[in-house]
Amino acid sequence: MKLMEKLWEKAKADRKKIVLAEGEEERNLQACEKILNNKIANVALVGDENNIKEKAKSLGLNIDGAEIFDPETSDKTEGYAKEFYELRKHKGMTLEKADKIVRDPLYFATMMVKMNDGDGLVSGAVHTTGDLLRPGLQIVKTKKGAKVVSSAFIMEVPNCEFGESGMLLFSDCAVNPNPTSEQLASIAISTAETAKSLCDMDAKVAMLSFSTMGSAKHELVDKVVEATKLAKEQRSDLDIDGELQLDAAIVKKVADLKAPESNVAGKANVLVFPDLQAGNIGYKLVQRFAKAEAIGPICQGFAKPINDLSRGCSSDDIVNVVAVTAVQAQNMTK
The missing domain is CATH 3.40.50.10750 (Isocitrate/Isopropylmalate dehydrogenase-like)
Structure with missing residues (x-):
């Protein structure tokens, strides 16, 4: 059995909730259906709820098993803003600015992981590595003993x-x-x-x-x-x-x-x-x-699992990175 097959089996044995920050993007939606059908993980999609549902319908995808979180309407946004303000007030953050920042899907998704509303995060199909690492380092930060991500x-x-x-x-x-x-x-x-x-x-x-x-x-x-x-x-x-x-x-x-x-x-x-x-x-x-x-890149050193994608990734690549992220989350809770 190849490694990826083993990781799928491990992920299925203890399903974790993995957040897809780019929930409106086509490959992420295709991956979401595959992940749910194969019972690899529970999925949280971040983005405009109407756009996500309409896009999935137009693609002929069934994503009914996924949770959808819209930063503009979610009842979690206010709490996330307050927590982000507390994390960054020493850097001059204001509550008003924090409220605006956490409405960005990547920041909202990272706050989900920070607040234990998700077990891990995957992004990068349309965002750069820097876009992903920035909120990760500001919010989740490095794990104990790690000098660097x-x-x-x-x-x-x-x-x-x-x-x-x-x-x-x-x-x-x-x-x-x-x-x-x-x-x-x-x-x-x-x-x-x-x-x-x-x-x-x-x-x-x-x-x-x-x-x-x-x-x-x-x-x-x-x-x-x-x-x-x-x-x-x-x-x-x-x-x-x-x-x-x-x-x-x-x-x-x-x-x-x-x-x-x-x-x-x-x-x-x-x-x-x-x-x-x-x-x-x-x-x-x-x-x-x-x-x-080549399986990766796999991010190391974060306090909770956050993983990057290549912008040229396929939906199958996203499925595999979600499986890796789920297994990392399992290991962090042992």
């Missing part, structure tokens, strides 16, 4: 001996352009936790660089060395090592030559890239050249 892709590579029979996690490939050592350490820990919670995988985390164990000297290498040290200090229970070149991280013969004493080299199933350029290029190379399935 980051992303991971679960890569399933066919006919591949690397990682866990071709399954590896790549991070960060979508959020942080140039993380500091402290942030890179946090990204490594978050990705190890994602590997366990979503893939049931004991992570072996490689901190990637163009150097292996001191083979090159450069400030870029120094950042990875320091990040590795910090990650090990913070989570001594995790297998994290570096700095490692990619071949040393995943190829046993190379690891035996370049890093024979490492407990990760040659066996890595989590690859932490030193910056966003490397991570984004790396996952797309593997996706295209190796015909890998």
Whole structure:
């Protein structure tokens, strides 16, 4: 059984309410019907109620099982505005301004998750990553211990001996352009936790660089060395090592030559890239050249599950991200 099939089954076993902030958008409505029909999650759609119902009808979709929340008419809007004001008054927020802001569907949806009216949030079919992260960081914020919100892709590579029979996690490939050592350490820990919670995988985390164990000297290498040290200090229970070149991280013969004493080299199933350029290029190379399935980006580090979509996503992509979000919500309530 492929990972996505396993995540569907996990999601079905304990259905969570996932909020779709772009409730009037066609692909979200198509996904909503599929999610409800397959009993993957309970769905809350945010948007103009009349527009949602008319759009669904015109598309021939049955979304009767979904809850619809219209920020302009909802009885929750007033309470959300007051809570948002309390969260942001130290930044000069006024109650009047808060009332206006929470009527934005993304902010309303994020407040739903904050106030436990939803278990997780999915958006991004028409909004940018920044649009999603901004209210997430202002309202839900990062979980305890996380220095930064980051992303991971679960890569399933066919006919591949690397990682866990071709399954590896790549991070960060979508959020942080140039993380500091402290942030890179946090990204490594978050990705190890994602590997366990979503893939049931004991992570072996490689901190990637163009150097292996001191083979090159450069400030870029120094950042990875320091990040590795910090990650090990913070989570001594995790297998994290570096700095490692990619071949040393995943190829046993190379690891035996370049890093024979490492407990990760040659066996890595989590690859932490030193910056966003490397991570984004790396996952797309593997996706295209190796015909890998790339599941993500999966957001990590939020106090509650919030996940992003590609603006080029299909309705099936949305269904899968909802399943991931639902399983994350299950794990957060354990």
